[in-house]
Amino acid sequence: MYQDLSTPLRTILTPGPVEVDPRVLRVMSTPIVGQFDPAFTSIMNEVMGMLRSLFKTKNQWAFPVDGTSRSGIEAMLCSVIKPGDRVLVPVYGRFGNLLIEICERYGAKVDILEQEWGKVFEPAEIIQAIDDKQPDIVALVHAETSTGRMQPLKDIGEACRKKDVLFIVDAVASIGGVDVRVDEWCIDGLIAGTQKCLSVPSGMAPLTYNERIEKRIALRKKVERGIATEEELQQTNSLYIKSNYFDLTMLQDYWGPRRLNHHTEATSMLYALREGLRLVLEEGLDERFARHQYHEKALVAGLEAMGLSLFGDPNVKLPTVTCIAVPEGIDADAVRKMLLDMFGIEIASSFGPLHGKIWRIGTMGYSCRRENVLAVLGALEAVLVYFGAPIHKGEALKTAINYYA
Amino acid sequence: MYQDLSTPLRTILTPGPVEVDPRVLRVMSTPIVGQFDPAFTSIMNEVMGMLRSLFKTKNQWAFPVDGTSRSGIEAMLCSVIKPGDRVLVPVYGRFGNLLIEICERYGAKVDILEQEWGKVFEPAEIIQAIDDKQPDIVALVHAETSTGRMQPLKDIGEACRKKDVLFIVDAVASIGGVDVRVDEWCIDGLIAGTQKCLSVPSGMAPLTYNERIEKRIALRKKVERGIATEEELQQTNSLYIKSNYFDLTMLQDYWGPRRLNHHTEATSMLYALREGLRLVLEEGLDERFARHQYHEKALVAGLEAMGLSLFGDPNVKLPTVTCIAVPEGIDADAVRKMLLDMFGIEIASSFGPLHGKIWRIGTMGYSCRRENVLAVLGALEAVLVYFGAPIHKGEALKTAINYYA
Numbered sequence: 028m029y030q031d032l033s034t035p036l037r038t039i040l041t042p043g044p045v046e047v048d049p050r051v052l053r054v055m056s057t058p059i060v061g062q063f064d065p066a067f068t069s070i071m072n073e074v075m076g077m078l079r080s081l082f083k084t085k086n087q088w089a090f091p092v093d094g095t096s097r098s099g100i101e102a103m104l105c106s107v108i109k110p111g112d113r114v115l116v117p118v119y120g121r122f123g124n125l126l127i128e129i130c131e132r133y134g135a136k137v138d139i140l141e142q143e144w145g146k147v148f149e150p151a152e153i154i155q156a157i158d159d160k161q162p163d164i165v166a167l168v169h170a171e172t173s174t175g176r177m178q179p180l181k182d183i184g185e186a187c188r189k190k191d192v193l194f195i196v197d198a199v200a201s202i203g204g205v206d207v208r209v210d211e212w213c214i215d216g217l218i219a220g221t222q223k224c225l226s227v228p229s230g231m232a233p234l235t236y237n238e239r240i241e242k243r244i245a246l247r248k249k250v251e252r253g254i255a256t257e258e259e260l261q262q263t264n265s266l267y268i269k270s271n272y273f274d275l276t277m278l279q280d281y282w283g284p285r286r287l288n289h290h291t292e293a294t295s296m297l298y299a300l301r302e303g304l305r306l307v308l309e310e311g312l313d314e315r316f317a318r319h320q321y322h323e324k325a326l327v328a329g330l331e332a333m334g335l336s337l338f339g340d341p342n343v344k345l346p347t348v349t350c351i352a353v354p355e356g357i358d359a360d361a362v363r364k365m366l367l368d369m370f371g372i373e374i375a376s377s378f379g380p381l382h383g384k385i386w387r388i389g390t391m392g393y394s395c396r397r398e399n400v401l402a403v404l405g406a407l408e409a410v411l412v413y414f415g416a417p418i419h420k421g422e423a424l425k426t427a428i429n430y431y432a
Numbered sequence: 433m434y435q436d437l438s439t440p441l442r443t444i445l446t447p448g449p450v451e452v453d454p455r456v457l458r459v460m461s462t463p464i465v466g467q468f469d470p471a472f473t474s475i476m477n478e479v480m481g482m483l484r485s486l487f488k489t490k491n492q493w494a495f496p497v498d499g500t501s502r503s504g505i506e507a508m509l510c511s512v513i514k515p516g517d518r519v520l521v522p523v524y525g526r527f528g529n530l531l532i533e534i535c536e537r538y539g540a541k542v543d544i545l546e547q548e549w550g551k552v553f554e555p556a557e558i559i560q561a562i563d564d565k566q567p568d569i570v571a572l573v574h575a576e577t578s579t580g581r582m583q584p585l586k587d588i589g590e591a592c593r594k595k596d597v598l599f600i601v602d603a604v605a606s607i608g609g610v611d612v613r614v615d616e617w618c619i620d621g622l623i624a625g626t627q628k629c630l631s632v633p634s635g636m637a638p639l640t641y642n643e644r645i646e647k648r649i650a651l652r653k654k655v656e657r658g659i660a661t662e663e664e665l666q667q668t669n670s671l672y673i674k675s676n677y678f679d680l681t682m683l684q685d686y687w688g689p690r691r692l693n694h695h696t697e698a699t700s701m702l703y704a705l706r707e708g709l710r711l712v713l714e715e716g717l718d719e720r721f722a723r724h725q726y727h728e729k730a731l732v733a734g735l736e737a738m739g740l741s742l743f744g745d746p747n748v749k750l751p752t753v754t755c756i757a758v759p760e761g762i763d764a765d766a767v768r769k770m771l772l773d774m775f776g777i778e779i780a781s782s783f784g785p786l787h788g789k790i791w792r793i794g795t796m797g798y799s800c801r802r803e804n805v806l807a808v809l810g811a812l813e814a815v816l817v818y819f820g821a822p823i824h825k826g827e828a829l830k831t832a833i834n835y836y837a
Binding site: 098292 | 433434437439440441442444446448449451452454457458459460461462463464465466467469471472475478482498499500501502503506510530533534537538627633634635672673674675676677678693694695696697698699700701703704706707709710713772778783
């Protein structure tokens with residue numbers, strides 16, 4: 028009744044999920060071991076060490092949450108936010124709105140700072156808002172895949188630290204593709220994703236947090252257990268952490284030396300994450316970031332040679348996502364459909380106000396390589412010619428080949 | 433610095449995670465496709481269909497939550513429970529306590545009914561408690577791996593339906609190993625796990641719920657959106673659902689025909705779940721349940737021939753978990769360690785009051801086969817002899833071979 032799994036082989040050039048490195052796919056076929064088998068807990072420890080290198084942090088706590096990227100975001104926010112906390116969320120795309128939604132669900136008073144989609148904030152603007160709004164927490168997206176922009180973080184992080192505000196960053200789309208420096212940029216809590224620049228399947232959300240956050244959540248745990256002192260109770264108006272699954276105090280007791288049983292770690296996904304991290308560290312962080320920029324330049328040069336316009340402020344472009352303005356009179360979704368059906372190439376639309384207005388091409392992780400850049404340039408040109416868009420024929424591939432040659 | 437992934441090949445006879453079927457391991461190496469690729473959404477639909485067959489339900493909604501088993505439990509409970517709801521939780525082992533904890537975190541008033549570990553409840557006792565406590569919800573574990581017992585559900589389900597109480601069941605440890613009949617037993621919401629009798633790695637939590645639950649959560653969504661009528665607001669004192677990641681109304685919009693983007697479905701894990709379900713349906717549900725009982729009988733006969741005593745009420749024994757009383761004077765953990773180190777066989781301890789008092793041998797899914805039963809009987813006898821336990825030498829394997837011959 029149900030046939031063998033049979034899927035087409037795609038060229039995936041979306042902002043995620045992207046093609047998985049064959050080495051990562053291969054380790055997922057490894058027979059599993061039990062969660063408390065020393066052979067497995069040593070792998071857990073290795074992954075923590077690799078994550079610290081990736082995040083550029085000395086934090087003790089760096090481990091994945093077993094769920095897709097937003098599970099990590101929710102674990103961080105629901106563990107840190109007490110009802111009534113003030114959170115400042117600067118929004119410059121769709122995933123900023125997700126931060127707002129999660130903060131509000133957990134009872135935060137959210138102050139929103141809005142920027143036009145396609146731009147980012149001047150750090151001074153956010154720092155001014157911190158002075159005005161006096162938040163307990165600033166929650167910010169590092170890389171907005173919805174608009175292809177990247178927000179510089181260092182000045183904001185330093186300002187937060189100076190004012191004793193917690194700084195929480197969603198780096199789901201940047202980690203492994205562009206530089207992220209947790210300690211140097213004074214980031215207190217950071218959430219990453221696997222299915223973008225790490226080229227690991229979706230299903231895990233690596234995160235890290237420092238002692239400032241650990242101290243805060245430890246206090247909530249004491250409240251939960253009814254062992255907080257009078258003085259400690261005055262420091263926190265908190266209820267305990269709502270979620271069991273996302274309670275970082277429980278996750279850290281499972282990932283730490285106490286090894287208290289919480290969930291059953293997702294064995295095969297952890298094997299995959301380990302191999303994905305190993306690939307990143309073998310390539311070298313700087314070399315990997317340079318590779319992403321190298322292929323981005325080829326793609327951008329090819330698209331511009333074709334006569335297409337890019338969307339968004341070029342000074343803050345996210346190197347791993349390139350947004351193209353859909354030419355007048357062209358049905359954006361029809362182009363994407365033909366790319367997929369005829370060429371087996373997937374590119375993305377965007378969300379909300381940008382749907383149908385831009386295409387997004389991701390060049391992330393294993394998907395970020397020469398043959399993919401050339402494939403999408405050639406196919407996109409052919410499809411646009413087919414639909415009668417006024418483009419410069421033959422220029423895109425010529426330009427890209429010259430670049431690579 | 434970090435070596436190739438290198439793990440020992442274990443014989444896993446715990447109550448989960450258990451050995452993964454080689455066919456499931458193999459499909460995890462399949463290159464992925466994008467989440468909105470028609471090649472992928474058709475797989476999502478197939479998995480929903482297979483889950484309906486497994487659950488024996490006509491429910492529209494049957495899909496996995498992307499997280500380990502307890503993520504499904506939390507998704508179900510946090511979506512259904514409104515603050516102040518009364519939940520009756522009958523507890524006969526550790527995982528009943530997890531239900532209590534999650535219900536309380538989400539603001540329920542929990543009435544607890546306790547049974548000695550090793551026994552289950554007479555249905556009449558629970559039905560009486562429903563009359564006494566007048567709960568909105570009954571939350572109950574079907575199979576307690578901590579004690580190896582199984583609670584009959586049909587009478588309780590029928591009573592709940594008659595009294596218009598929601599009946600939510602944790603079937604993480606039973607699904608795929610023993611019969612579970614969602615519709616016939618009047619179960620409103622049920623959560624399963626992958627890493628036990630389905631022999632799929634940990635990391636997904638399939639669940640199902642019917643229109644009674646769907647109606648209830650739809651009302652909460654209206655409240656969230658501010659579009660509930662006055663009359664509807666009187667029907668619910670609810671706040672909206674706290675969690676974004678676990679909000680079943682959002683998950684059903686992603687799994688349903690609207691395909692609203694929520695998370696990025698965990699591609700490789702879904703491939704694994706699909707193959708695991710296909711294996712279950714190919715084997716046949718009745719045949720699979722019979723296989724679990726067949727090998728359980730061999731294991732029990734061998735253990736008893738060795739002179740060991742089983743723990744717990746034999747009339748309500750869970751066929752997939754066999755609990756052994758640790759003989760007087762034997763260090764339970766030392767035996768487990770030697771089994772793992774010398775024989776590569778993993779069996780389990782238990783939790784809380786039972787730790788060190790019993791061993792638990794799981795015979796679940798792919799782990800449930802003749803060579804594993806014989807391996808653990810032989811190895812356990814040898815290790816017990818080594819530690820000087822007073823057992824009948826040579827009887828266990830003789831008995832099991834005679835059974836199988």
